[in-house]
Amino acid sequence: MLINRVLTIRISGKERKEKVKNLLLDLAHFKNLLILLLRRYKELYGYYPTDQSILYGLIKEGEYSSKKEEKLKSFREVKENILKDEELKRFLNALKEQKKKTDNNYILQQVIRDVVKSFKSYRKAYKEYLKNPKKFKGTPRPPKPKKLKYLMNFSVELNVNTFERLEDSILIKLRINNKEFLKVKLPKEFTFEVKSLRLKLFGTDVYADVVYKVELPEVEKTGKHVAGIDLGLNNLITLLSTNKDLKSLIVSGKEIKAFNQWFNKEKSKLQSEIDTLTNKLSQTEDREKAENIKKTLAEKLIKLKELSSYRKRKIDNDFHKISRKVVDVLKATDHKKLYIGKGATESKDGVNLGKKNNQHFVSIPFRRLIELIKYKAEELGIKVFEIEEPFTSKTSPFADIFEVREAGKEYLKAKEKGNRELLKELLVKLKGLTQAVRRCRGVLKDKVLDKIFNADCVGAYNIVRVGESSLRLIEDLKLLFVKLCNPIKFKLTDFLYKVSCESLCGGIAGSSSLLGRVESFDYQLCGNLTTS
Numbered sequence: 001m002l003i004n005r006v007l008t009i010r011i012s013g014k015e016r017k018e019k020v021k022n023l024l025l026d027l028a029h030f031k032n033l034l035i036l037l038l039r040r041y042k043e044l045y046g047y048y049p050t051d052q053s054i055l056y057g058l059i060k061e062g063e064y065s066s067k068k069e070e071k072l073k074s075f076r077e078v079k080e081n082i083l084k085d086e087e088l089k090r091f092l093n094a095l096k097e098q099k100k101k102t103d104n105n106y107i108l109q110q111v112i113r114d115v116v117k118s119f120k121s122y123r124k125a126y127k128e129y130l131k132n133p134k135k136f137k138g139t140p141r142p143p144k145p146k147k148l149k150y151l152m153n154f155s156v157e158l159n160v161n162t163f164e165r166l167e168d169s170i171l172i173k174l175r176i177n178n179k180e181f182l183k184v185k186l187p188k189e190f191t192f193e194v195k196s197l198r199l200k201l202f203g204t205d206v207y208a209d210v211v212y213k214v215e216l217p218e219v220e221k222t223g224k225h226v227a228g229i230d231l232g233l234n235n236l237i238t239l240l241s242t243n244k245d246l247k248s249l250i251v252s253g254k255e256i257k258a259f260n261q262w263f264n265k266e267k268s269k270l271q272s273e274i275d276t277l278t279n280k281l282s283q284t285e286d287r288e289k290a291e292n293i294k295k296t297l298a299e300k301l302i303k304l305k306e307l308s309s310y311r312k313r314k315i316d317n318d319f320h321k322i323s324r325k326v327v328d329v330l331k332a333t334d335h336k337k338l339y340i341g342k343g344a345t346e347s348k349d350g351v352n353l354g355k356k357n358n359q360h361f362v363s364i365p366f367r368r369l370i371e372l373i374k375y376k377a378e379e380l381g382i383k384v385f386e387i388e389e390p391f392t393s394k395t396s397p398f399a400d401i402f403e404v405r406e407a408g409k410e411y412l413k414a415k416e417k418g419n420r421e422l423l424k425e426l427l428v429k430l431k432g433l434t435q436a437v438r439r440c441r442g443v444l445k446d447k448v449l450d451k452i453f454n455a456d457c458v459g460a461y462n463i464v465r466v467g468e469s470s471l472r473l474i475e476d477l478k479l480l481f482v483k484l485c486n487p488i489k490f491k492l493t494d495f496l497y498k499v500s501c502e503s504l505c506g507g508i509a510g511s512s513s514l515l516g517r518v519e520s521f522d523y524q525l526c527g528n529l530t531t532s
Contacts, residue, residue, distance in 0.1 A: 004195070007210040009184055020182060020199055020206045023102070023174050027111050028154045030098045032145035034115050037091040039142060041078075044085060048123075048142075049078045050116045056109060058082070059095050103175040106161045114156075118143040149301065152308060155200040155209075163197050170194065170210065184208045203309030204302060216379055223336030223382065226473075228464035229326075229373075230393065230456050231344040231366050233257055235442075236492070237326065238456035240464065240483055242473050246333045248457050248487035251322065253364075255492040256315065260363045263311045270304045315365065321496045323372035331380045338382055339467035340370055341389035341459065387467050393459035396435040396446045397484060400471060401462050404433045453484040 011017055034055070038048050049055070054075045057064035064075050082088040102108055125140040164171045168188075174180040198209035227241040236253030277297045284290045330338060344366040374384040395404045411426040435448050436458075444455040461484060464473060474480040 002213050002215050005192075005212055005214050006198075007187070007190070007212065009186075009208045009210065011182070011184070011206045011208060016182060017206050019174060019180060021201060023104070023107075023180075024154050024156065024199060024201045024206070025148055025151070026098065026102045027107060027156055028146070028148055028151055030095065030102060030108065031111050031115060032148075033091055033095050033098060034112065035143050035145050037082075037088060037095065038115070038119060039144075040085070040088055040091065041081065042142075044088070045081055048119050049074075050119045052109075052112055052116050054078055055112050055116070058092060059099050060105075103177050103180075104162065104173070105176070106159055107156055110157050110159065115143070151201070152305060153200075153202050155198055158197040158199065160196070163194075165194055170197065170208075172197065172199075172208070182208075184210075186210070202312060203305035203307075205309040205313070223334050225333065225335045226337040226339065226464055226468060227330055227335050228339045228341070228387075228460040228462075228467065230341050230389070230459035230463060231369070232456060233364070235456045236369075237322065238454075238460045238487065239326065239329075240457050240460035240487075241330075241333065241335065242464070243333050243335070244474075244476070244479055246329075248454075248460070248483045249329075250454075250456065250487045250489045251326075251495050252489065252491050256318065256364060259311075259314065263307065264363065266307055267304065270300055270307065274300050274304070316368070318492070318496065319365075319369045319372055322492075323369065323376055325495065326373060327376040327380060327382070330377065330382055335382055337467070338373070338377055338384045339387050339463050340373065340384065341392060341463045342370065342386045343389040343392075385467055387463050389459065389463055389466075391430075391434065392462035392466065393444070393455050394434055394436065395458075395462055396444075396448065397453065397458050397461050397465075397480070398446065398449065399433060399435040401465050402469075402471075404430065405466075407433055451481070454487055457484045457487055 011020055038050070042048050051071070051074065053066065053071065054064075057075055058079060064072070066072050066075070082092055099105075099108060119142065122140055122142045125136075129136050129140050158172065162173050164173075166183075168190075169183050169185045172182040172184065174182055192212040192214055194210055194212050196211045198211065200207040200209055225241055225243040225246075227239055227243075227246075230238040230240075232238065233253050234257065235250050236256060237249075237251040239249040239251075241248075274297065277293055277300065281290060281293045281297065284293060370386065377384050391404045391408050392401070395401050407426060407430050411423065411430060414422045414426055436444050436446050442455050444453050444458050445451070446453065461473075465471065474483065
């Protein structure tokens, strides 16, 4: 089976970075001008002229030619309308100048294609909004230009005309007539065919994403067990499996949370200094003082972008390592399915969790972690499913989770209607159905059995129950109690750096590689739990 993969290469060297960064900023400016032209045209004539060939025809040298009479007619109409308005004429002339400055028609065509796609997506979303406004948080808005001074993220796709594959590297044509090139070295033994390239700016960093196709060998899907993962802040990953030899596993998220808190403080401090300098600049009449303030302000803005780049690299690096180790453990212990609760990603979605929790949840990219686990697991023959997780951490592992979820839906509907009497009745019903109460942070007490469990382990178990549509997955009660009460807890640094993949997977060489095959497992996570 052939699948697309992306190799991200960070471009180093001051001159090399500047060349790519300047090109991307020129392209971003071109994109801004095109968006402004389309928005102004809509104001005057009531529609967006989003035909790609017409837009490119407006800025290219020479006459516009097309075999279709309708397109020629549309082009003439758009051009005449632009020439009638001074502001539209100014935008068109600026686009032509920017085209010359960019000096790469192949990339410009891709930028035009991206802008057209954005406007079409907006129109589609707006039509859907008119039919069903409840699906949206607010009215969809058309694309708008971004200030280049604060531009943090910009990327552009390159086609085969803009790069050439050499033996151990890729030669990228940045500016055609000026003969400006960039040579990107590939890793050793990279024998895959390169399909496309993407140049990407994030903060002060510049990347080249190499898109290539790789053939995955068929993996025997012989797994017997299923596992569930509950994502959170303090406990980043809580994993519970139906495999009797694999204990419940918790990977701490406190290190990422602390790093995120440090980042937010540093960002807030820099932003405050930038705001102070901006106010001083607006009040300063002395030219020499104004120049000094501008210089300091530019330095602070660069530092802010560098900080964001560093954060992205660190979290991405940690998530890659976490996902690889989790997937290798599951493969080694004979799993066929993995269910992941997606409540952590949905908690960002307009839910007010309080000032501190909102800050942590919004800044930690749980969606990225899920996607990394998903593609790595599927490559090793483990199917991954995302599960809605309302009430999974609040319901006893011995209660009927499906009844609880149905009652929860009724409760939410009643809450929308504002029926207070019905809400009270449903709340009492929910409390009875869950058969559990939260005693303190991370602890859940079963009111019927009078037993105390780890709330995150209960959440992971209930996620598996929902995914498998089964009320009882582990018949051995003693084994289930051990799994719900005694998880092994790892600090993130220990999980990533002190626990080697070889020790987790019984010393199998190559188990940490992308397509590594794991056949045995011998580690402290395993043991005869029924006798522990």
